Amino acid sequence: METVESPGGAGPGGTGDADPSGQAWNFDDRPRETPKAGAGPGRGPRRLPGTHVARVALIFGLATPAVAVLGALGAHREVLSSFVGFRMFLISLPLALVGFLFALFARIRARGDRDPSARRKALVATLLGVVTIASVAGLALPAVGFPIINDITTDVDDPPLFVHALTLEANAGRDMSYPEGFAEQQRSAYPTLATVRIAKASVDTFVLARETLSALRDTRVVDEDRRTGRIEAVSISGVFRFKDDVVVRVRETEGGSMIDMRSKYRDGRGDMGVNARRIEDFFALLH
Numbered sequence: 651m652e653t654v655e656s657p658g659g660a661g662p663g664g665t666g667d668a669d670p671s672g673q674a675w676n677f678d679d680r681p682r683e684t685p686k687a688g689a690g691p692g693r694g695p696r697r698l699p700g701t702h703v704a705r706v707a708l709i710f711g712l713a714t715p716a717v718a719v720l721g722a723l724g725a726h727r728e729v730l731s732s733f734v735g736f737r738m739f740l741i742s743l744p745l746a747l748v749g750f751l752f753a754l755f756a757r758i759r760a761r762g763d764r765d766p767s768a769r770r771k772a773l774v775a776t777l778l779g780v781v782t783i784a785s786v787a788g789l790a791l792p793a794v795g796f797p798i799i800n801d802i803t804t805d806v807d808d809p810p811l812f813v814h815a816l817t818l819e820a821n822a823g824r825d826m827s828y829p830e831g832f833a834e835q836q837r838s839a840y841p842t843l844a845t846v847r848i849a850k851a852s853v854d855t856f857v858l859a860r861e862t863l864s865a866l867r868d869t870r871v872v873d874e875d876r877r878t879g880r881i882e883a884v885s886i887s888g889v890f891r892f893k894d895d896v897v898v899r900v901r902e903t904e905g906g907s908m909i910d911m912r913s914k915y916r917d918g919r920g921d922m923g924v925n926a927r928r929i930e931d932f933f934a935l936l937h
Contacts (some may be wrong), residue, residue: 704756704768704775710749711775715782718742725890732892733917739890743786750779792922797835800915802925804843806833810899810912814873814882820893820916828912840926846909846933852879852902859898859909862936866928869896885913885928892917894925898932909936 718739725735756772759765803809809828815821836843848855853876860881864871869885879900886893892915899910911932913925 701760701765701768703752703759704765704771707749707752707756707775708771710745710752711778714742714746714749715778715785717745718782718786722889728891732887732890736890736892736918739786740790742782743790746779746782746786749775750783753779796920796923797839798920799829799832799835799839800919800921800925801828801832801912802836802840802843802914802921802929803828803910803912804845804929805910806836808910810880810897810910812882812895812897812912812914813875813880815895815897815914821895824916826895826914843926843929846936847903847906848909848936849906852900852907855907855909856881856900858936859900862932863896863898865935866932869928887924894921894928896928909933 721730721735721738721742723735724730724738725732730738753772753775756768757776760768760772806828812826816826848858850858856876856879860871860874863869863881863883866883866885868888869883871881871883873882874880879902881898881900883896883898884893885896894916895914897912899912901908901910911929913928915921915925
């Protein structure tokens, strides 16, 4: 068969086989369309369903537990302040929820045999999200139901006063008086907290109170005044190293002595019941 040249081009030995109109000619004189830009062998691989979403979900899945761990570890090692570390730990919860939703969407997009790689990434992201959500929620849920107050005492009408705590740099500019608005909330939440009376002389009770306060977990006595019956301490939480100021007051009464205690959270508005629990532990050990 003979080769047919286009009016504006060369034959088989020429430089092209297209006429000025842009159409190519085959041996049967039938025009064929020129391939469009971006099509053909030079075009990149087609992105499978769920690939991009799965990648985003995996990033969230890896980042959220890292933020939680860094917050807790940084606060515990005192590289970060207790409040900053705790906020980092809490913020990982909404991040984990977002990542979990991305992972679910990616699994839907990559269902069946569409994209096994995306499905695996989405599964890993889902598991990481569940672990992070469970860990953070496990710490936060116990706080539900407690009043948003951070200063607890056995005597809301005449609470023990801080003296040494006022001299600490951490409390500079801080109001260390017992807030009047807390009294009613405390009575409602912790009705059993009250002054304890002991049939011992105040001198002996003071010694007993000091020993008991020193025996509390993560609590260190920092100041005392036998004349006024005041004992002050600082209590530090285990993970985030939150510091609470504690004061015990021993007073002589007819036939014995009476003990009051006060525990105040330095950071945040609520204490998740920690201060009341500390006071209960103190009196449980005292007896």
